[in-house]
Amino acid sequence: MKYNQVTIKDIARELGISPSTVSRALKDHPDISPETKKAVNELAEKLNYQPNIVALSLRQSKTNTLGVVIPEIVHFFFSTVISGIEDVAYSAGYNIIITQSNESLQREKTDIKALFNSRVDGMLISLSRETNSFEHIDAMMAKGVPMVFFDRVYDSANSSKVIVDDLSGAKEATLHLIEQGCKRIAHLEGPPNLDITKQRLQGFREALTENNLPVHEDLIVSCPQGTIEEGKAAAEKLLKMANPPDAIFATNDPAAMGAMQTIKEAGLKIPQDIAVVGFSNWFFSSLMDPPLTSVDQPGFEMGQEAAKLLIRQIEVKSKEHIDPTPETKLLKTRLIVRDSSLKSGKKK
Amino acid sequence: MKYNQVTIKDIARELGISPSTVSRALKDHPDISPETKKAVNELAEKLNYQPNIVALSLRQSKTNTLGVVIPEIVHFFFSTVISGIEDVAYSAGYNIIITQSNESLQREKTDIKALFNSRVDGMLISLSRETNSFEHIDAMMAKGVPMVFFDRVYDSANSSKVIVDDLSGAKEATLHLIEQGCKRIAHLEGPPNLDITKQRLQGFREALTENNLPVHEDLIVSCPQGTIEEGKAAAEKLLKMANPPDAIFATNDPAAMGAMQTIKEAGLKIPQDIAVVGFSNWFFSSLMDPPLTSVDQPGFEMGQEAAKLLIRQIEVKSKEHIDPTPETKLLKTRLIVRDSSLKSGKKK
DNA sequence: ATGAAAGCGCTAACAC
DNA sequence: GTGTTAGCGCTTTCAT
Numbered sequence: 001m002k003y004n005q006v007t008i009k010d011i012a013r014e015l016g017i018s019p020s021t022v023s024r025a026l027k028d029h030p031d032i033s034p035e036t037k038k039a040v041n042e043l044a045e046k047l048n049y050q051p052n053i054v055a056l057s058l059r060q061s062k063t064n065t066l067g068v069v070i071p072e073i074v075h076f077f078f079s080t081v082i083s084g085i086e087d088v089a090y091s092a093g094y095n096i097i098i099t100q101s102n103e104s105l106q107r108e109k110t111d112i113k114a115l116f117n118s119r120v121d122g123m124l125i126s127l128s129r130e131t132n133s134f135e136h137i138d139a140m141m142a143k144g145v146p147m148v149f150f151d152r153v154y155d156s157a158n159s160s161k162v163i164v165d166d167l168s169g170a171k172e173a174t175l176h177l178i179e180q181g182c183k184r185i186a187h188l189e190g191p192p193n194l195d196i197t198k199q200r201l202q203g204f205r206e207a208l209t210e211n212n213l214p215v216h217e218d219l220i221v222s223c224p225q226g227t228i229e230e231g232k233a234a235a236e237k238l239l240k241m242a243n244p245p246d247a248i249f250a251t252n253d254p255a256a257m258g259a260m261q262t263i264k265e266a267g268l269k270i271p272q273d274i275a276v277v278g279f280s281n282w283f284f285s286s287l288m289d290p291p292l293t294s295v296d297q298p299g300f301e302m303g304q305e306a307a308k309l310l311i312r313q314i315e316v317k318s319k320e321h322i323d324p325t326p327e328t329k330l331l332k333t334r335l336i337v338r339d340s341s342l343k344s345g346k347k348k
Numbered sequence: 349m350k351y352n353q354v355t356i357k358d359i360a361r362e363l364g365i366s367p368s369t370v371s372r373a374l375k376d377h378p379d380i381s382p383e384t385k386k387a388v389n390e391l392a393e394k395l396n397y398q399p400n401i402v403a404l405s406l407r408q409s410k411t412n413t414l415g416v417v418i419p420e421i422v423h424f425f426f427s428t429v430i431s432g433i434e435d436v437a438y439s440a441g442y443n444i445i446i447t448q449s450n451e452s453l454q455r456e457k458t459d460i461k462a463l464f465n466s467r468v469d470g471m472l473i474s475l476s477r478e479t480n481s482f483e484h485i486d487a488m489m490a491k492g493v494p495m496v497f498f499d500r501v502y503d504s505a506n507s508s509k510v511i512v513d514d515l516s517g518a519k520e521a522t523l524h525l526i527e528q529g530c531k532r533i534a535h536l537e538g539p540p541n542l543d544i545t546k547q548r549l550q551g552f553r554e555a556l557t558e559n560n561l562p563v564h565e566d567l568i569v570s571c572p573q574g575t576i577e578e579g580k581a582a583a584e585k586l587l588k589m590a591n592p593p594d595a596i597f598a599t600n601d602p603a604a605m606g607a608m609q610t611i612k613e614a615g616l617k618i619p620q621d622i623a624v625v626g627f628s629n630w631f632f633s634s635l636m637d638p639p640l641t642s643v644d645q646p647g648f649e650m651g652q653e654a655a656k657l658l659i660r661q662i663e664v665k666s667k668e669h670i671d672p673t674p675e676t677k678l679l680k681t682r683l684i685v686r687d688s689s690l691k692s693g694k695k696k
Numbered sequence: 697a698t699g700a701a702a703g704c705g706c707t708a709a710c711a712c
Numbered sequence: 713g714t715g716t717t718a719g720c721g722c723t724t725t726c727a728t
Contacts, residue, residue, distance in 0.1 A: 004491050004492055005491070007721060008721070009721075009722095018700075019699090019721085019723095020698075020700080020701095020722095020723075021697085021698055023721095023722065023724090024697095024723090024724095032698080033697060033698090036697080050465050052406075052722070054402060054406045054411060054722095055721035055722045056721080056722060058400075058703095058704050058705070058706095058720090059721080059723055060723080063402060065445075072431070073430050073431045074424070074427045074431045076424075079422045082422075083420070083422045086447070090447070095445050095447075095462070097413075097443050098434065098446050099434070113398065116398055117401045118401045119401065119402050139396070142352075143353070144352055228635070284632065284635075287576070289609065289637070300422075355704095355706085356705070365714075365715085366715045367705085368708080368715065368716080369713080371708090375707095379713055379714085381713060384713080402704090402705080402706095403706045403707090403720090406704090406706080406719095406721070407706050407720055408706090
C-alpha cells in the first residue's frame with residue numbers, strides 16, 4: 001500500500017531534526033533529550049504515525065510472522081488448533097499466515113515455498129494425507145528454517161513435534177468403561193495405516209489386560225474410514241453376535257454416532273444396554289442423543305504448545321546462533337464423561 | 349530469518365555480472381541475452397534461489413497480503429469463509445494474515461492496527477459482536493486502505509460488503525413448508541437486535557401472506573440466543589397450545605435441533621406430525637435425526653466473493669489511482685431438502 | 697544529544 | 713544488452 005502513510009522522515013522534516021533522532025526518540029533511547037522525545041511522540045501521535053513493519057522486517061531480517069500449513073481449515077480440530085496458535089502468536093507479537101494444503105502434497109510444497117519466500121520466522125506444519133516424501137521439508141530444514149510439526153508430524157529425529165497421547169487416551173476411555181462394570185467391550189478400529197489407530201488399539205488392549213479381562217478379537221471391528229456408515233455397519237455386526245458386547249469404544253465420534261444410531265434403532269438403550277465412548281475430533285459429542293462420553297483431543301492446547309515451541313526455537317536461534325535441539329511434546333487427552341456411559345457403576 | 353538465503357547479489361557475483369541484470373534475467377526481461385538468461389536461471393535453480401518478498405514488498409509498497417479480521421475461527425461458518433478467502437487469495441497470489449477479535453471491540457481495534465502496520469494491501473472484516481463505534485474503521489478508510497466487510501458488515505454508504513440474502517432464504521424455506529401442505533407454521537425468531545433476525549422474520553411473513561395464509565402472531569416465538577435450550581423451550585410452548593403448529597421454521601440449526609428433541613420426546617413424528625426447517629450455520633443438519641432440511645449459508649462462497657471484491661478494488665486502486673466505488677454483493681442461499689420436511693406433499 | 701551514512705534485497709530510470 | 717545509481721522506511725554504527 002502506498003497511500004497516506006506517515007514515515008519517520010515526515011516527522012523529522014516537520015520538527016527540523018534527523019530521521020535517526022526520530023527513530024531513537026520513538027524507542028525511548030537513553031541519550032535523546034526529554035524535550036525531543038516529547039516533541040517527537042506528540043507529533044507522531046498527532047499524525048497517527050504507524051511504523052512500517054515491512055521496512056523493519058527487511059532491516060532486521062525478522063518478520064515476526066509464523067507460517068501455518070494445515071490440511072484443511074474447515075475442520076473442527078484444525079480450526080481449533082489455528083485458534084490456539086493465534087492465541088499464543090498474538091500475545092508474543094507474531095502474525096500468522098495461514099495456508100491450506102487441501103490434503104495435496106503438491107499444494108503443501110507450494111505453500112511451504114511461498115512461506116519461505118515471505119520470510120516467515122518459522123513454520124507450523126501438519127502434513128497432508130498424501131505426503132510420503134519429505135525433500136521439501138528437508139530442504140527448508142537445511143536452510144535453517146525453524147519448524148514445528150503438529151498432529152500429522154514428520155517422524156524424523158531432528159524435527160520438533162506436538163502430538164496427542166492417543167495410547168493413554170484410549171486406555172483411559174477403556175478403563176472408564178471397565179469401571180462402569182462393562183465386561184465385553186468392543187472396539188471400532190480406525191484406518192489401519194495410521195499410527196493413531198495402532199496407539200488407540202494398543203491402549204484398548206492394555207486397559208483390558210491390566211484389568212485381567214480377556215481381549216476378544218472378534219469384538220475388534222475395523223472402520224477404515226471412521227465414518228458414520230462404518231460405525232453403523234460395525235454395530236450391526238456386533239449386535240448379531242450370539243454374545244453381543246455390553247460396551248463400545250469407538251475410534252472416533254462419527255463411528256460412535258453411527259453405532260449409536262444402529263443401537264437405538266435396534267430398540268436397545270444407551271448406556272443401559274450398551275455403553276458407548278468415542279474419540280473426539282468434534283465438540284459435537286455433547287449434542288448427540290444421549291450425549292457421548294468422549295476422549296477430547298486438545299486442539300487449542302496443541303496450537304498453543306506448537307506456537308510456544310516454535311517461538312522459543314526462533315528466539316533461541318536468533319540469540320544464541322545455535323540450532324535448538326528438537327523437542328517432542330506429548331499432550332494428554334481428557335475424558336469428558338457425559339450420559340452415554342454412566343459415571344456410577346451400571347453393572348457390578 | 350537471516351540464515352542461508354541466496355540473494356540476487358550472490359548470483360551476480362558468481363556470474364560476474366550486475367545484480368540488475370540478474371533481476372532482469374529472472375523476470376525474463378526482453379533485452380537480456382538468451383545466454384545470460386540461461387546462465388542466471390540455471391545458477392538460481394542450482395543455488396535454490398528464492399526471491400525475498402519482504403524486500404519486494406518494501407520496494408513496491410505492495411505486500412500481496414490480505415488481512416482478515418474474524419470474530420472467531422472455531423466456528424463452522426467462519427472457518428468456511430476463511431477457506432473461501434484462502435482459495436481465491438491463493439489463486440491470485442496473495443497471502444492471508446488471520447486475526448481473531450474473539451468478539452472484542454478492543455481486540456478488533458488492535459488487530460486492524462496491526463494489519464495496517466504490516467501494510468496488508470487490504471482487509472476483510474467481519475465485525476465483533478461488541479462493535480458499536482466505527483472510528484477505527486473510518487480511520488483506516490481515511491488512510492485509503494481497501495476494505496471489504498462480510499456477514500457482520502459496517503453499514504455505511506461507502507463500504508463494500510458481502511452479505512447473505514436472508515429475506516429470500518427465509519421466504520424460500522417457508523414456501524417449501526407451504527408446498528408440503530403445512531398450514532400453521534411457527535417461527536422461532538432470533539436475537540432481536542440483529543438485522544438478520546428481522547430479515548428472516550420478514551421473509552417468513554411475506555411467504556405466508558403471498559400465499560394467502562394468515563400470520564399467527566402467537567406462533568412466532570423468540571429465541572434471543574438461538575440456542576438448543578431456547579429451541580426446546582419454544583417447542584414446549586408451541587406443543588402446549590390448543591391448536592399446535594404443523595411446522596416450524598427455526599431461526600438457526602441449534603434452535604431447530606432443540607425443537608426436534610422436544611418434539612421427539614413428546615412422541616410426535618418428524619416430519620409427519622410436525623415438519624422442521626432450519627437456517628444453517630453448520631453442516632450438521634445432515635447428522636440430525638431425522639436429517640434437517642435447512643437454508644444453507646454459503647460461507648465458502650462468501651469468502652470467495654469477499655476476496656475477489658477486495659482484490660479487484662486493490663488492483664483498480666493501484667492501477668487507476670482512484671478510489672473504487674463501494675459494492676455490495678448479496679449472496680443467494682440454497683435450501684437443502686432432507687428428510688425432516690418431506691419433498692412430496694405430506695398434507696393436502 | 698544529534699546527525700550523516702550505510703545497508704537490509706530488490707527494481708527501475710537512466711546511462712552507455 | 714548491461715551496468716550504475718537511487719531509493720522503498722527503518723535502524724545503527726560512527727562521527728561530532
